[in-house]
Amino acid sequence: MTRDDAAPLGRCTFLGPAGTFTEAALRAVPGAEQAELIPATSVPAALAAVRAGEADHAMVPIENSVEGGVSATLDDIASGDDLQILREELVQISFVLVGRPGVELADVRRVSTHTHAWAQVRGWVEANLPGVEYTPSGSTAAAARALADAEPGSEPFDAAVCAPLVAEQTGLPVLARAIEDVTGAVTRFVLVGRPGPLPAHTGSDKTTLTVPLPDDHPGALREILDQFATRGINLSRIESRPTGEGMGKYFFSIDLEGHLAEERVAAAMGALHRIFPGVRFLGSYPRAEHRPVAVRRHTSDDAYRAGRAWVDGLLAR
Ligand SMILES: O=C(O)C(=O)Cc1ccccc1
CATH class of the missing domain: 3.40.190.10 (Periplasmic binding protein-like II)
Known part of the structure; x- marks a missing residue:
């Protein structure tokens, strides 16, 4: 099942108060005029309201073209009850x-x-x-x-x-005016909800996941990256973050190009789950830039299906 694109935003919380860049990102979402906008005082408060069912969605900043990841968001969505990213918005920032x-x-x-x-x-x-x-x-x-x-x-x-x-x-x-050090800086915001049907595959999608690093697993990062490399999956962001559970304990927060509904992405996620059962799927959603994801011929859905049909044929002999 896929999520209905026209699904109402309902009660939508955001990093407030009125006038934040996050509110600007939320107002760019179709249907925001009909939504009930509820300002929150922090990113964790906004996400907690969604987890508790007090809000249907939250808009929060996640990545900045100058500063990198927004730790408050990356860390909060990586733990506690599962949340799902439904959409991203890019906002040009001037101060x-x-x-x-x-x-x-x-x-x-x-x-x-x-x-x-x-x-x-x-x-x-x-x-x-x-x-x-x-x-x-x-x-x-x-x-x-x-x-x-x-x-x-x-x-x-x-x-x-x-x-x-x-x-x-x-x-x-x-x-x-315009006191930013880098002109043209962009911040990426994400619309988050509780787990449910995924937004439809568009051919220009992104998938976000986190992978906790086990202590006793030499070469873990290499093994994570291998799952994507062998399936021709491009990563658009990878960051390590401390889990907060002690010195040296880290998880990786990753954005990849593609949708879970694509064979190569599903195969990579399944493989990751075999090796690292703590992997967390945080959503597949359309890319704000709408640039189509380049898929090499041998990693296309057709190639995966043809490979499986060939093996099935051998087994059915
Ligand atoms: O504080 C705000 O207005 C926000 O929405 C967070 C933020 C701060 C700085 C750049 C982009 C987003």
Whole structure:
């Protein structure tokens, strides 16, 4: 069974509050206008709401073209009750610096924003605000709203790094625009639900999985990679993350090009499960770029079926 593309989003939670890049990603999903949007204060809180059935879906950031994987998301979806990625969205990221009313750029001593935003403006900050004090916040919009909602004179910091939209929504003065160190940076967001039917195979799909590394398995990484290499499967992301269960305990978080409904992907997943029973399937879903996945002739579905038919014929002699 495949998931109905027009299935309603229902109650949809996201890394909030209003005005985050995550909200922009969610609003890009068809049907978002009909959904009930529920802001969450963190990625784990958003995913917990889906696991508990308080929300039907969650939109969360997963990967950044400058900073790499978003650990809060990669780690949370890798443990606890299974979740399933249904779709991805790419959002172009540009940051502004907003200040508390009356502050000038030259007076800014304390800045707050999300850690991923901070990492993307460090060069600009060093050049323009050397020695500034940084306070991490739950999201870019949370930092700006803390500034906007504070009693005048008792703001927790002088400025926040956020999306241009939040500057408009809060009316906070913009002290600098386009302060990102890398222009054209993109963040990838994923729409997550509870396990269910997979989105239909489109020919331009991605599959996400995690594989915990057993302690007593020399060559484990090589064996994981072999499963993909021999079946002509391209990986678009592979990261090792600590499991949190002790020094040296790691899992791999992997995105591969292809859909579980394709023979070569199903065969690779089945083989991984034989070798590493802790492998976790986190979803097959259409790629945001819609670039078709290149499949070499000998690893196509037709080639797999022909190979099996040949063996079946031998056995039936
Ligand atoms: O804080 C936000 O607005 C988010 O949605 C997370 C984030 C932060 C920085 C870049 C991309 C996403």
